[in-house]
Amino acid sequence: MVDTTEKIRILVLGDSGVGKTSLVNLISNTNSKPCWTVGCNVEVVLHESRDNSEFIELWDVGGSSVHENSRAVFLRGNYHALILVHDLTNSKSYTNMIKWALEFAQRGETPARRRISREAESTLLKSIEIPKLIVGTKQDHLWSRSRYTTDRTGLMTDLNAQIISVNCLDNIQYKGSYQQQQIANFFDQVIKHKKNASNKFNRAFRSPTPASSPSPSSSIFSTLDLGFNF
Amino acid sequence: CFLSWVVYFYCFWKFGDPFPIMNPKQGIFSIEQMISRVGVIGVTLMAILSGFGAVNCPYTYMDYFARVVTATDVNNLEKRMLQTLEMIANKKKKLLLEERKVTSQTSEKEGWWARLTSSLRTNETLALLSDEIGSLEELSRQLYLEIVDMNYARERLAMSKTLLGQYFNFTGHIFTGYLAYKIFMCTVNIVFDRVGKKDPISRGLEISADWLGFKFDAQFWAQHLSFIIVGVIIVCSIRGLLINLIKWFYAISSAKSSNLLVLLLAQIMGMYFVSCVLLMRMNLPPDYRVIITEVLGDIHFNFYHRWFDVIFLVSAVSTMGVLYVSHQTSPDKYH
Numbered sequence: 001m002v003d004t005t006e007k008i009r010i011l012v013l014g015d016s017g018v019g020k021t022s023l024v025n026l027i028s029n030t031n032s033k034p035c036w037t038v039g040c041n042v043e044v045v046l047h048e049s050r051d052n053s054e055f056i057e058l059w060d061v062g063g064s065s066v067h068e069n070s071r072a073v074f075l076r077g078n079y080h081a082l083i084l085v086h087d088l089t090n091s092k093s094y095t096n097m098i099k100w101a102l103e104f105a106q107r108g109e110t111p112a113r114r115r116i117s118r119e120a121e122s123t124l125l126k127s128i129e130i131p132k133l134i135v136g137t138k139q140d141h142l143w144s145r146s147r148y149t150t151d152r153t154g155l156m157t158d159l160n161a162q163i164i165s166v167n168c169l170d171n172i173q174y175k176g177s178y179q180q181q182q183i184a185n186f187f188d189q190v191i192k193h194k195k196n197a198s199n200k201f202n203r204a205f206r207s208p209t210p211a212s213s214p215s216p217s218s219s220i221f222s223t224l225d226l227g228f229n230f
Numbered sequence: 231c232f233l234s235w236v237v238y239f240y241c242f243w244k245f246g247d248p249f250p251i252m253n254p255k256q257g258i259f260s261i262e263q264m265i266s267r268v269g270v271i272g273v274t275l276m277a278i279l280s281g282f283g284a285v286n287c288p289y290t291y292m293d294y295f296a297r298v299v300t301a302t303d304v305n306n307l308e309k310r311m312l313q314t315l316e317m318i319a320n321k322k323k324k325l326l327l328e329e330r331k332v333t334s335q336t337s338e339k340e341g342w343w344a345r346l347t348s349s350l351r352t353n354e355t356l357a358l359l360s361d362e363i364g365s366l367e368e369l370s371r372q373l374y375l376e377i378v379d380m381n382y383a384r385e386r387l388a389m390s391k392t393l394l395g396q397y398f399n400f401t402g403h404i405f406t407g408y409l410a411y412k413i414f415m416c417t418v419n420i421v422f423d424r425v426g427k428k429d430p431i432s433r434g435l436e437i438s439a440d441w442l443g444f445k446f447d448a449q450f451w452a453q454h455l456s457f458i459i460v461g462v463i464i465v466c467s468i469r470g471l472l473i474n475l476i477k478w479f480y481a482i483s484s485a486k487s488s489n490l491l492v493l494l495l496a497q498i499m500g501m502y503f504v505s506c507v508l509l510m511r512m513n514l515p516p517d518y519r520v521i522i523t524e525v526l527g528d529i530h531f532n533f534y535h536r537w538f539d540v541i542f543l544v545s546a547v548s549t550m551g552v553l554y555v556s557h558q559t560s561p562d563k564y565h
Contacts (some may be wrong), residue, residue: 038371038374038375039311039370039371039373039374039375040315040370040374041367042315042318042319042322043322044319044322044323044326046326046330055323055326057319059315066378067374067378069378069381069382069385070374070377070378070381073308073311073312073377077312
């Protein structure tokens with residue numbers, strides 16, 4: 001049966017024009033409208049896992065720099081996973097994913113122009129506890145065999161994310177393909193992580209741990225506390 | 231592509247016909263003809279841009295016209311938008327459930343009439359849901375754009391309280407004065423059909439020398455000052471043009487047309503520069519005017535100045551009209 005009370009929200013971030021909206025349309029099997037995202041596009045996927053079916057909401061936030069001052073309202077929400085999208089033909093979008101991850105980690109509160117040290121960036125990236133996925137788009141445009149751009153800053157390993165690459169415009173080839181399987185696995189992982197987090201939360205609520213012991217519940221509190229429930 | 235270049239050149243030529251710049255003494259391909267046509271287009275562009283800029287500049291700089299936006303306004307709009315997005319998500323979930331019902335129903339073996347009516351009903355609900363989702367998405371986009379505008383207004387308010395903002399406010403007042411003077415001079419020029427003989431720098435220096443009793447070599451200072459000021463004006467206006475062109479370019483370029491657009495913009499930039507030089511002739515002392523006249527050939531300079539004044543007046547007045555109307559009709563609060 002479909003569980004309609006629980007909300008599973010995934011945030012999709014990336015540079016302007018890399019193909020976030022096309023990716024989201026591909027996953028949710030809707031017709032793509034070829035225009036730039038203004039604000040946020042919400043698509044819903046009915047994900048069939050082994051036990052039951054779950055609704056997964058994909059929130060795809062427009063990445064153009066003109067709207068930078070208003071994006072924070074989306075970043076503040078309560079999300080269960082993060083998908084970072086980059087363009088395989090554009091190496092700048094690969095390095096910009098770090099900036100997007102940092103902006104998400106700071107919940108859009110501090111302006112992006114303020115510089116923080118590399119160690120602070122590394123700790124911030126490690127502090128993102130939700131599952132992360134990196135998707136490279138426009139695979140059909142690659143001239144040679146895909147060779148990943150080297151990560152010069154070394155910060156991608158701190159992100160600790162899965163990596164897949166896909167061609168967002170080919171609906172027919174996607175069905176039943178390996179990439180679809182990878183995305184389904186990612187969704188399973190997200191659901192499991194959410195269940196673990198809520199179990200820990202419930203356990204912590206029912207049996208309050210003494211303040212002296214360093215309990216994992218305090219970190220769970222901090223991650224769940226960051227967003228306001230809208 | 232040779233054909234398209236021929237067409238472009240022909241249009242360019244035809245464009246110069248209605249203007250009084252033909253001189254029977256010169257041949258068809260002389261440089262004067264070219265310069266004259268380039269000058270016409272460049273001068274028109276320059277006049278339009280400067281008219282628009284002269285009115286828009288005080289409007290954006292001065293605090294009097296700034297919108298008053300508070301944090302609560304923005305918060306309210308944000309809440310509304312998030313609620314709309316939640317509604318969109320819920321409706322999409324309902325849509326998916328209905329679609330699943332349709333696909334599961336077609337596999338059951340009911341009577342064909344019952345199946346037909348039930349499928350019609352679900353199709354109707356599907357269409358209804360899709361329409362609702364479409365309109366909700368449009369609403370969320372409008373709300374988001376409104377939030378972006380409000381955030382920009384808030385940033386402007388915050389900046390106006392700083393030192394830089396106050397400086398801008400002050401220069402806004404100066405620019406209003408300059409605009410009034412320029413409009414007055416343009417109307418005078420058109421009505422009385424005269425072109426100034428002496429450049430403003432020399433005249434300004436003469437007046438100040440008479441009034442303030444300074445004893446300095448007016449000629450010497452005139453040429454230096456006028457060069458500096460003319461240089462500054464040209465640099466600023468070309469910079470302004472390039473900034474505007476870049477904004478335009480981002481707005482209307484796509485993957486296919488970007489090459490064509492770049493070439494077109496390069497042409498426009500060239501024309502603009504030539505007409506800048508042309509018009510600056512008036513601002514230089516008489517000795518240097520001769521140099522430019524020699525370089526650009528014997529064309530009717532007076533015509534260009536008249537043309538510039540006319541277009542400037544038209545553009546400034548229309549910009550003022552548009553800004554006034556939009557200012558009055560917007561429901562926002564101002565100072």
